[in-house]
Amino acid sequence: MLSIKNLHVKLEEEDKQILKGVDLEVEAGKVHAIMGPNGSGKSTLSYVLSGKDGYEVTDGSATLEGEDLLDLEPEERAAAGLFLAFQYPVEIPGVGNMTFLRTAVNAQRKARGEEEMSAADFLKVIRAKAKDLKIDADMLKRPVNMGFSGGEKKRNEILQMAMLEPKMCILDETDSGLDVDAMKLVAEGVNALRTEGRGFLVITHYQRLLDHIKPDVVHIMSDGRIIKTGGPELALEVENNGYADILAEVA
Amino acid sequence: MAEAKLQETPTEAMIARQSMPQGGWAQAAREDALARLRTMGLPQRRDEYWKFTRPDTLTQAEPLPAAVFDHGDAPLFDDTERLRIVFVDGAFDAEASDDLSLEGVSIERLATATTDLHWARDLYGTLEKAGQSPVVRPLAALNTAFATDGVLIHVTGKPSKPINLVYQHKSETSDAMLHHVVKLDAGAEVTLLENGPAAARFNTVMEVDVADTARFHHVRAQGRDHERRAATHVFTRLGTESLFKSFTVTVNGAMTRNECVIELTGDDASAHVAGACVGDGDFHHDDTVFITHDAVNCESRQVFKKVLRNGATGVFQGKILVKEGAQKTDGYQISQSLLLDGDSQFLAKPELEIYADDVACSHGSTSGAIDEEALFYLRARGVSHAEATDLLTLAFLAEAVEEIEAEGLREEITGRLSAWLERRSA
Ligand SMILES: Nc1ncnc2c1ncn2[C@@H]1O[C@H](COP(=O)(O)OP(=O)(O)OP(=O)(O)O)[C@@H](O)[C@H]1O
Numbered sequence: 004m005l006s007i008k009n010l011h012v013k014l015e016e017e018d019k020q021i022l023k024g025v026d027l028e029v030e031a032g033k034v035h036a037i038m039g040p041n042g043s044g045k046s047t048l049s050y051v052l053s054g055k056d057g058y059e060v061t062d063g064s065a066t067l068e069g070e071d072l073l074d075l076e077p078e079e080r081a082a083a084g085l086f087l088a089f090q091y092p093v094e095i096p097g098v099g100n101m102t103f104l105r106t107a108v109n110a111q112r113k114a115r116g117e118e119e120m121s122a123a124d125f126l127k128v129i130r131a132k133a134k135d136l137k138i139d140a141d142m143l144k145r146p147v148n149m150g151f152s153g154g155e156k157k158r159n160e161i162l163q164m165a166m167l168e169p170k171m172c173i174l175d176e177t178d179s180g181l182d183v184d185a186m187k188l189v190a191e192g193v194n195a196l197r198t199e200g201r202g203f204l205v206i207t208h209y210q211r212l213l214d215h216i217k218p219d220v221v222h223i224m225s226d227g228r229i230i231k232t233g234g235p236e237l238a239l240e241v242e243n244n245g246y247a248d249i250l251a252e253v254a
Numbered sequence: 255m256a257e258a259k260l261q262e263t264p265t266e267a268m269i270a271r272q273s274m275p276q277g278g279w280a281q282a283a284r285e286d287a288l289a290r291l292r293t294m295g296l297p298q299r300r301d302e303y304w305k306f307t308r309p310d311t312l313t314q315a316e317p318l319p320a321a322v323f324d325h326g327d328a329p330l331f332d333d334t335e336r337l338r339i340v341f342v343d344g345a346f347d348a349e350a351s352d353d354l355s356l357e358g359v360s361i362e363r364l365a366t367a368t369t370d371l372h373w374a375r376d377l378y379g380t381l382e383k384a385g386q387s388p389v390v391r392p393l394a395a396l397n398t399a400f401a402t403d404g405v406l407i408h409v410t411g412k413p414s415k416p417i418n419l420v421y422q423h424k425s426e427t428s429d430a431m432l433h434h435v436v437k438l439d440a441g442a443e444v445t446l447l448e449n450g451p452a453a454a455r456f457n458t459v460m461e462v463d464v465a466d467t468a469r470f471h472h473v474r475a476q477g478r479d480h481e482r483r484a485a486t487h488v489f490t491r492l493g494t495e496s497l498f499k500s501f502t503v504t505v506n507g508a509m510t511r512n513e514c515v516i517e518l519t520g521d522d523a524s525a526h527v528a529g530a531c532v533g534d535g536d537f538h539h540d541d542t543v544f545i546t547h548d549a550v551n552c553e554s555r556q557v558f559k560k561v562l563r564n565g566a567t568g569v570f571q572g573k574i575l576v577k578e579g580a581q582k583t584d585g586y587q588i589s590q591s592l593l594l595d596g597d598s599q600f601l602a603k604p605e606l607e608i609y610a611d612d613v614a615c616s617h618g619s620t621s622g623a624i625d626e627e628a629l630f631y632l633r634a635r636g637v638s639h640a641e642a643t644d645l646l647t648l649a650f651l652a653e654a655v656e657e658i659e660a661e662g663l664r665e666e667i668t669g670r671l672s673a674w675l676e677r678r679s680a
Pocket residue numbers: 014021039040041042043044045046047048057090
């Protein structure tokens with residue numbers, strides 16, 4: 004599904020290398036987790052994959068189902084099925100959450116040559132999905148993420164994911180800022196989307212989330228590289244011992 | 255004589271081109287305004303009040319021609335039941351206009367209101383004259399002296415539908431001057447809609463006298479003809495617990511100067527003036543507002559938003575004057591521009607002058623580009639760059655549009671803005 008090979012990325016403005024050869028393969032139907040110390044490049048990887056400005060790919064490749072992602076505009080990547088749940092969802096004053104989502108859903112449908120969703124259908128679907136995530140009608144009407152609490156923002160990301168039904172979902176610290184109940188809701192939202200054809204890349208610092216969203220593979224990222232890959236037990240090891248042992252091991 | 259011609263000032267050249275309607279109750283006010291105009295002289299480039307806007311094309315005797323633009327859209331406000339009064343290049347069009355009778359209001363035309371003791375006699379030119387100090391507005395005096403027509407609206411109740419002044423532009427060289435007077439009795443409420451390009455050059459004055467507890471709503475859309483030019487003035491005086499709300503949307507137009515002069519004279523009154531404008535290329539738009547607080551516990555609010563690109567220029571001059579004794583004044587003023595490229599410019603001069611100690615006044619002016627973070631967020635969800643820019647542009651204008659109280663009108667204006675943006679970016 005998502006195939007990242009030897010990805011090297013530096014900042015556009017500065018001569019600073021952030022990703023130093025990332026290799027990662029997420030298969031359809033699987034959940035991969037990435038853990039790693041602060042500043043190791045996890046968010047950068049997610050931004051580069053989704054097409055944010057400010058980064059320069061100096062080497063390597065990233066493809067989604069064989070299609071070269073790095074050549075596409077952000078909106079084309081989204082239409083191709085890539086989704087990023089942001090670590091810091093952006094507040095957009097003046098743009099209604101509902102308007103935003105409907106525009107997004109229909110833009111993607113149009114880009115894929117599919118028929119647009121009618122206003123009535125859209126309303127029906129979004130109401131049901133919002134209810135599952137305990138997002139009330141008022142939050143749907145408010146401007147995107149404006150005045151949302153940290154946890155509400157994260158739930159709103161999952162709502163967008165549920166509406167857009169992407170093939171490849173990247174979740175960047177979606178668990179941070181969530182209370183225990185909200186974490187369960189979010190995990191349920193994610194698990195509901197786990198299907199044969201869909202891949203997940205879950206960036207997190209905590210084992211807690213992985214109790215609810217059981218990963219198939221766990222990667223440890225450090226200083227712009229994946230330094231270790233293993234099963235779910237790797238996350239437990241990090242939870243118990245921190246990164247020191249793993250870093251020492253590979254050094 | 256050729257020599258004498260060379261000596262003629264622009265003001266005299268302009269006056270020479272006009273002919274004052276003779277006789278009737280407005281004659282004295284017109285003569286008075288002419289004298290005022292001669293003393294002031296038309297605006298010049300060096301005038302401080304015209305620092306950001308060149309007055310030349312508004313003050314030269316002959317207007318520059320403006321091509322007539324057929325936008326092909328359904329007329330604005332078509333979704334709203336309304337009483338239409340149509341002017342074509344400044345001339346009343348009886349055929350196209352509705353019957354002027356409506357419960358709760360009396361509507362007459364300036365050109366045909368000949369009664370000697372007309373109610374408008376005490377108002378025509380009065381608010382304009384009061385608004386000439388501390389800053390002069392010579393184009394408004396010119397209008398009072400020479401306006402060829404206009405409407406006189408006396409609101410005694412709450413008419414069931416808005417009154418819509420429709421300004422059509424059919425002649426490339428038209429130079430139109432209309433003067434409206436609106437008087438709201440205590441407790442009355444009316445919505446006045448204005449739309450259309452009006453003429454190649456349009457000079458309009460509206461004087462609005464809002465009595466105690468009366469409510470006046472004004473929604474205006476200035477026509478989209480690219481080369482049209484306009485100088486507009488709204489003068490209003492507000493009584494106790496009254497409300498004045500004026501919103502203007504401007505898309506295109508080579509030159510627009512919209513002046514709004516508000517005097518809060520009764521306690522607990524509220525005045526809101528807002529503008530949303532979208533300029534592309536050869537576009538100059540100037541909002542000049544002067545609000546005087548002369549009573550206790552009044553609120554005023556100015557919200558001006560301009561989207562500029564391809565070398566368009568936006569200007570905002572806004573002043574809040576709080577007179578001695580105007581305690582508990584709440585004055586808010588915001589003017590912002592969204593510059594879609596590096597060629598456009600926004601010039602702002604916000605001013606506060608306060609002579610009372612218990613007031614809350616705030617003003618802010620910003621100029622900025624599209625928020626890149628928000629743009630990326632939208633694009634990451636599949637919204638195209640163009641559509642995302644439009645969404646953010648509309649969002650930027652929203653605070654001004656939200657000043658329109660009636661939901662239907664607000665939605666219609668938003669719909670128009672959204673369609674215009676979409677067509678541009680297509
Ligand atoms: N635009 C930028 N300008 C300057 N430095 C940047 C920029 N983007 C990323 N960096 C730097 O690159 C490194 C990786 O950052 P990144 O946000 O990818 O880390 P992370 O692994 O997601 O960390 P965290 O766990 O704290 O979220 C950091 O040192 C960060 O400061």
